[in-house]
Amino acid sequence: MSTHFDTARSYxxxxxxxxxxxxxxxxxxxxxxxxxxxxxxxxxxxSASTEAGWAESTYRAHEAGTRTIDPKDADRYxxxxxxxxxxxxxxxxxxxxxxxxxxxxxxxxxxLVAGESPNFRRKAYEAILAMKKRR
Numbered sequence: 001m002s003t004h005f006d007t008a009r010s011y012x013x014x015x016x017x018x019x020x021x022x023x024x025x026x027x028x029x030x031x032x033x034x035x036x037x038x039x040x041x042x043x044x045x046x047s048a049s050t051e052a053g054w055a056e057s058t059y060r061a062h063e064a065g066t067r068t069i070d071p072k073d074a075d076r077y078x079x080x081x082x083x084x085x086x087x088x089x090x091x092x093x094x095x096x097x098x099x100x101x102x103x104x105x106x107x108x109x110x111x112l113v114a115g116e117s118p119n120f121r122r123k124a125y126e127a128i129l130a131m132k133k134r135r
Contacts, residue, residue, distance in 0.1 A: 016068045023065070030065030032096045033077060040081035040088050071097060078112070079111070 034045075042048035049059040061067035062077075069077075083089045094100060109128070113121045115120030 009031075022068075025067055026097060027065035029074075029096055030063045032099060033063050033069065033074075035077050036078065036081045036088055036091050039091075040085040042081075042084070048081075066128070069096060 028037070037045065037048050040048075041122075042051070045060045045063050046056055048054075049056040052059075058067065062069045062073065071093055076093075078091055078096065079091045082091070100135040109125070113124050116124070
């Protein structure tokens with residue numbers, strides 16, 4: 001029996017094992033989404049999606065890794081879970097998509113001042129600009 005290798009293409013271990021790299025990526029994203037859900041205190045995908053008002057089938061597919069999570073969905077999920085657990089505060093949508101833990105370096109200004117008065121938001125913005133000018 002002869003084995004033929006197509007040298008025009010590069011195969012990952014996931015492809016050789018029957019799973020495409022896209023499937024592998026979606027499974028990893030779903031695993032990270034499940035991790036933050038559990039961290040936020042939700043025992044099931046159903047309980048999280050019900051409380052958040054998300055379509056359960058879509059959320060389950062994202063968490064199961066059978067549907068691609070777009071950045072807007074990832075940000076929406078993280079925002080919701082952050083409101084339910086202080087331990088989830090340092091997670092970002094980027095982490096769900098790419099697996100990179102950014103801590104506070106990548107938290108948006110809006111997330112940092114969420115729920116604050118317009119006056120507080122303005123002063124915080126001005127303070128950041130002043131610090132940047134001192135560099």
